[in-house]
Amino acid sequence: MKKTKRKWIVAIVVTAVFPLVFVLLILASIFGIDMDADDVMDGGGCSPIGGVDMSAWDATFTKAGVLKDKGDKIKEVATKQGIDPILFAAIAFNETGWGTSRAVVEKNNPGGLMDAATGMSTVKVFATLDEGLEAMGVTLHNRIVKDGLNTVEKLGAVYAPIGVANDPNGLNVNWVPTVNGMIQKLGGLSMNCSTTSAGTGQYIIPVDTPNVSSGFVDRINPVTGVPEHHKGIDFAQPMLSNIKAADDGVVVFAGMGVSGSGFGGYGNVILLEHAKTKEWTLYGHQSGILVKVGQVVRKGDVIGKVGSTGQSTGPHLHFEIRKEKMGGQIDPAPVLGVQTKN
Numbered sequence: 057m058k059k060t061k062r063k064w065i066v067a068i069v070v071t072a073v074f075p076l077v078f079v080l081l082i083l084a085s086i087f088g089i090d091m092d093a094d095d096v097m098d099g100g101g102c103s104p105i106g107g108v109d110m111s112a113w114d115a116t117f118t119k120a121g122v123l124k125d126k127g128d129k130i131k132e133v134a135t136k137q138g139i140d141p142i143l144f145a146a147i148a149f150n151e152t153g154w155g156t157s158r159a160v161v162e163k164n165n166p167g168g169l170m171d172a173a174t175g176m177s178t179v180k181v182f183a184t185l186d187e188g189l190e191a192m193g194v195t196l197h198n199r200i201v202k203d204g205l206n207t208v209e210k211l212g213a214v215y216a217p218i219g220v221a222n223d224p225n226g227l228n229v230n231w232v233p234t235v236n237g238m239i240q241k242l243g244g245l246s247m248n249c250s251t252t253s254a255g256t257g258q259y260i261i262p263v264d265t266p267n268v269s270s271g272f273v274d275r276i277n278p279v280t281g282v283p284e285h286h287k288g289i290d291f292a293q294p295m296l297s298n299i300k301a302a303d304d305g306v307v308v309f310a311g312m313g314v315s316g317s318g319f320g321g322y323g324n325v326i327l328l329e330h331a332k333t334k335e336w337t338l339y340g341h342q343s344g345i346l347v348k349v350g351q352v353v354r355k356g357d358v359i360g361k362v363g364s365t366g367q368s369t370g371p372h373l374h375f376e377i378r379k380e381k382m383g384g385q386i387d388p389a390p391v392l393g394v395q396t397k398n
């Protein structure tokens with residue numbers, strides 16, 4: 057109780073003195089929830105719709121305070137995170153009052169990320185502005201690609217909800233129009249992120265005939281002869297039959313799982329990231345891959361063809377459901393409603 061009262065007093069003082077900083081803190085409390093530096097993805101859910109208008113981009117950056125020389129860095133991080141650099145820049149300008157807020161000037165924190173070490177009670181300090189931009193990119197990826205907040209309106213509803221108690225001056229109502237105005241100044245969006253559907257959360261069986269030849273069990277690896285836990289289920293299928301996306305998602309890995317890639321033994325393999333379930337599905341041992349990293353796929357889309365590449369003794373699809381990008385496999389059989397014999 058006491059703590060809540062004190063927070064309010066602090067809040068009122070801050071509102072009176074630094075309205076900009078206060079808004080930043082409100083946004084940051086939502087913005088920084090799952091700051092996780094190692095949660096970087098390979099792909100993204102935004103498709104190019106024309107390039108960046110470099111003259112508008114450069115002209116806008118000249119008045120961006122401490123961010124004025126960070127145009128290239130923002131592009132680099134946005135590319136890595138599979139999101140639109142225009143959207144990234146517009147949100148950074150808005151969060152920092154055109155690169156002038158105390159958070160960005162004194163703490164190298166352009167995204168208003170809170171510090172987990174202080175229980176999210178203070179703005180996180182970064183050693184360099186580049187580090188702060190990298191962290192902001194991870195968070196934006198999580199909001200836009202993972203959570204499916206793929207329009208300015210959807211982002212605004214989460215970052216700056218209208219009518220909430222911690223927005224006594226009603227400043228949140230400005231978030232969407234201000235960000236949209238900055239996007240226009242920057243030359244307009246260069247990617248369409250709204251093509252990413254969050255998906256249904258209900259996976260379909262990714263092959264035409266649900267013929268399970270090996271379940272999610274401890275077994276002797278048929279290729280190496282070594283005991284192992286089989287981390288997925290195998291569907292025995294005719295060579296070159298269709299492999300379908302289990303739900304809407306984004307391709308985050310597509311290629312030969314060479315040793316050291318994290319996908320060794322899987323042969324030609326695809327990993328999809330699903331925003332709705334916050335899970336990944338994996339499709340191994342393919343003869344041919346029909347999608348590439350960054351591509352948005354729909355549930356039921358044919359993404360590859362059954363093969364026997366990698367550690368495999370015959371044509372089949374090895375299918376996994378993962379709670380983490382590089383692990384956390386669960387048994388797909390009960391999720392898909394298929395029977396496994398072994």
Ligand SMILES: [Zn+2]
Nearest residue numbers: 288289290374
């Ligand atoms: Zn398998």
